[in-house]
Amino acid sequence: MALKAAEQTARGRRFMMKHVRIWIRLAAMGFANQTASPLSSFGYLVGKLVRLAFFLVFLSAIFKHTDALAGYSLPEAALFFLTFNMVDILAQLFFRGIYGIRGLVREGDFDYFLIQPLNVLYRVAFNTVDFLDVVTIIPVLVTTFWVTRHLPASSHLSNWFWYVVMMLNGMVIAFSIHVAVASLAVLTQELENTIWIYRDLMSLGRFPYDIYDAPMRCVLTFVIPVAVMVSFPAKAFLGRLSAAWMVHSFIVAIASLAASLWFWRFATRRYTSSSS
Amino acid sequence: MRKYWFVFSIYWQEGLQQRASFFMERFRSLVVLISFYYFWTALLAHRASFAGYDRSQMITYILGMNILRGIVFASRTYEIAGEINHGRLSGYLLKPVNFMAYTFFRDMAEKSINSVSALIEVIGLSWVLHVGIRWPHQASTWAYFLIAIVGAMILNFIMSFIMGCWGFWTAESGGPRFLFELFLEFSAGAFFPLDVLSPKLQAILKMFPSPYLVFYPLHVFLEKLSPAQVINGLGCQLFWITSFGIIAYVVWQKGVEAYGAQGS
Numbered sequence: 001m002a003l004k005a006a007e008q009t010a011r012g013r014r015f016m017m018k019h020v021r022i023w024i025r026l027a028a029m030g031f032a033n034q035t036a037s038p039l040s041s042f043g044y045l046v047g048k049l050v051r052l053a054f055f056l057v058f059l060s061a062i063f064k065h066t067d068a069l070a071g072y073s074l075p076e077a078a079l080f081f082l083t084f085n086m087v088d089i090l091a092q093l094f095f096r097g098i099y100g101i102r103g104l105v106r107e108g109d110f111d112y113f114l115i116q117p118l119n120v121l122y123r124v125a126f127n128t129v130d131f132l133d134v135v136t137i138i139p140v141l142v143t144t145f146w147v148t149r150h151l152p153a154s155s156h157l158s159n160w161f162w163y164v165v166m167m168l169n170g171m172v173i174a175f176s177i178h179v180a181v182a183s184l185a186v187l188t189q190e191l192e193n194t195i196w197i198y199r200d201l202m203s204l205g206r207f208p209y210d211i212y213d214a215p216m217r218c219v220l221t222f223v224i225p226v227a228v229m230v231s232f233p234a235k236a237f238l239g240r241l242s243a244a245w246m247v248h249s250f251i252v253a254i255a256s257l258a259a260s261l262w263f264w265r266f267a268t269r270r271y272t273s274s275s276s
Numbered sequence: 277m278r279k280y281w282f283v284f285s286i287y288w289q290e291g292l293q294q295r296a297s298f299f300m301e302r303f304r305s306l307v308v309l310i311s312f313y314y315f316w317t318a319l320l321a322h323r324a325s326f327a328g329y330d331r332s333q334m335i336t337y338i339l340g341m342n343i344l345r346g347i348v349f350a351s352r353t354y355e356i357a358g359e360i361n362h363g364r365l366s367g368y369l370l371k372p373v374n375f376m377a378y379t380f381f382r383d384m385a386e387k388s389i390n391s392v393s394a395l396i397e398v399i400g401l402s403w404v405l406h407v408g409i410r411w412p413h414q415a416s417t418w419a420y421f422l423i424a425i426v427g428a429m430i431l432n433f434i435m436s437f438i439m440g441c442w443g444f445w446t447a448e449s450g451g452p453r454f455l456f457e458l459f460l461e462f463s464a465g466a467f468f469p470l471d472v473l474s475p476k477l478q479a480i481l482k483m484f485p486s487p488y489l490v491f492y493p494l495h496v497f498l499e500k501l502s503p504a505q506v507i508n509g510l511g512c513q514l515f516w517i518t519s520f521g522i523i524a525y526v527v528w529q530k531g532v533e534a535y536g537a538q539g540s
Contacts, residue, residue: 037447037448037451038448039446039448039451039452040448040449040450040451040452041451042451043448043450043451043452043453043454043455044450044451044454044455045451046455047451047454047455047458047459050455050458050459050462051458051462054458054462057473057477058467058468058472058473061472061473061474061477062319062472064474065326065327065472066319066323066326069315069318069319070318196300196304197300197303197304200303200304200307200308201307203307203308203311204307204310204311206311207311207314207315207318210318211314211315211317211318212314213314216314
C-alpha cells in the first residue's frame with residue numbers, strides 16, 4: 001500500500017517536472033524570439049510601462065480634486081486598478097499562446113500539437129511566453145505592495161489570504177475564457193478577434209465596479225464576470241466582500257472551467273485538419 | 277486629384293467590406309467610452325463640478341473624445357512600415373501617384389468610416405443614457421472647431437507618416453510605434469481632459485503637439501477658451517503641422533534614397 005502511494009507520488013512529480021521543463025523550454029524560445037527584435041521589444045515594454053504610469057498619474061491627479069471615488073480612497077482605487085493589471089498581465093503571461101491559435105489551425109500546425117505526447121491545451125496555451133509581461137509585472141507587484149502599505153486592511157493576514165485566493169479564482173475564470181476562445185477558433189477558424197473583445201471588456205474592471213449602475217454591475221457580475229475576476233480580489237482585501245459573494249465567485253470559476261473544458265473537447269473532436 | 281478620390285472610394289469600400297474587424301474596432305472604442313462615462317458620472321454624482329467641468333461639459337468631453345478618436349486617430353499609416361519592409365512600396369513608386377497623398381486619402385477613408393460610426397454611437401448612447409450635451413452658444417465656435425479638427429487630423433497624419441517611414445531603416449518599427457501611439461493618445465487628452473492633471477504636468481504636456489489633437493479642439497467646442505486663446509491654438513497647430521511637414525518631407529526623401537526594395 002505504502003509502495004503504491006510512493007509510486008503515485010513519484011509519478012505525479014515526474015508529470016509536474018515534465019510540464020515545468022516544457023514551459024521553461026517554451027519560455028526560453030519566446031525569450032530568444034523577443035531578443036531577436038530588441039528595438040521592437042523595447043518599444044513594447046516601455047509602452048506597457050508608460051500606460052501603467054499614465055493611469056496611476058491620472059488616478060492620483062483625480063484625488064487632488066476629490067477625497068473618494070464611489071466611496072473608495074486613492075490607495076483603495078489604486079488597488080483596484082493594480083489588481084486589474086495583475087490579473088490581465090498574468091493571463092497574458094501564461095495563456096498568450098491562445099492568441100495565435102487561429103494561425104495554428106489555419107496553417108495546419110495544430111496537427112503537430114495533436115501528435116505530441118503532451119496535453120494539447122497545455123501546449124497551445126503555453127506556446128508563447130511573453131517575457132515583456134514578466135518585466136511589466138514587477139513594477140505592478142512593487143506598486144501594489146507599496147499601495148497596500150497605505151491601507152489598514154494590510155495588517156490582517158486573512159485579507160492577504162483572501163486576496164490571493166480570489167486572484168487565483170480570477171485566473172481560473174480568465175483561463176476558462178481563453179479556453180472557450182481557443183475552442184471557438186478551432187471550430188470556426190474565424191474568431192481569434194474574440195480574445196480582443198475579452199481584453200476590452202476586462203478593461204471595464206480598471207476602476208472599482210461600484211462606479212457602475214445596477215444593471216451594468218449585474219452584467220459585470222453574472223454575464224461577463226469581469227467584476228468577479230478583477231474587482232472581487234481587491235474587495236476581499238479591503239474586507240468588503242461578503243462570504244456569499246465569495247461562494248458565488250467559486251461557483252462561477254468552477255462552472256466556467258468545466259464548461260470551457262467540455263467545449264474544448266467538443267471542438268477538438270470536430271477538428272478536421274483541413275488546412276494541413 | 278481625381279485619382280486620389282478613387283483611392284478614397286476604394287479604401288472606403290474595403291473598410292466596409294471587412295465588417296468583422298470594423299465592428300470589433302468600434303466595439304473597443306465603445307468600451308473605452310462606457311468605462312469613462314461611468315467613471316466621470318461617479319465622480320460628479322455628488323458635486324456640481326470637477327476640475328472646472330460641470331456634468332454636461334464633462335459628458336460632452338467624453339462623448340466628443342470618442343468622435344475625435346475616430347476622426348483623428350483612425351489611421352492606416354501603420355501599414356507603411358510593412359509596405360517598405362516587404363518591398364510593396366516599389367509598386368507605389370512606379371505609379372503616377374504621390375505616396376504621401378495616396379496614404380492621406382487612404383487614411384481619410386478610414387477616418388470617415390470611423391467618425392460616422394462614432395457619431396452614431398454617441399447619439400445612441402446619449403439617447404439611451406439620457407445625457408445632456410453642452411452645445412456651443414456661438415456660431416463662430418463651430419467654424420473654429422471644424423478648423424481645429426482638420427488641423428488635428430492633418431497633424432496626426434503627418435506624425436504617423438513619419439513613424440511609418442521608420443520602415444526604411446528598420447524592420448522593428450512595431451514596438452516604437454506602439455509606444456508613440458500610447459503616449460500620443462494619453463497626452464492628447466483622448467482618455468481624460470488634461471486639466472485634471474497637475475499644472476506642472478500640464479505645462480510639460482502642452483510643450484508637445486499632442487494636446488492639439490483632442491484636448492484643444494474639445495476646449496474650443498466647450499467654449500473654454502477666449503478668442504485670443506483660440507487663435508493662438510490654431511497658430512500653434514499650424515506651427516506643428518509646418519514643422520512636422522518639413523520633417524516628413526526630409527525623412528521621406530532620405531528614406532527613398534535608402535530604400536533597397538528588398539522582397540519586391
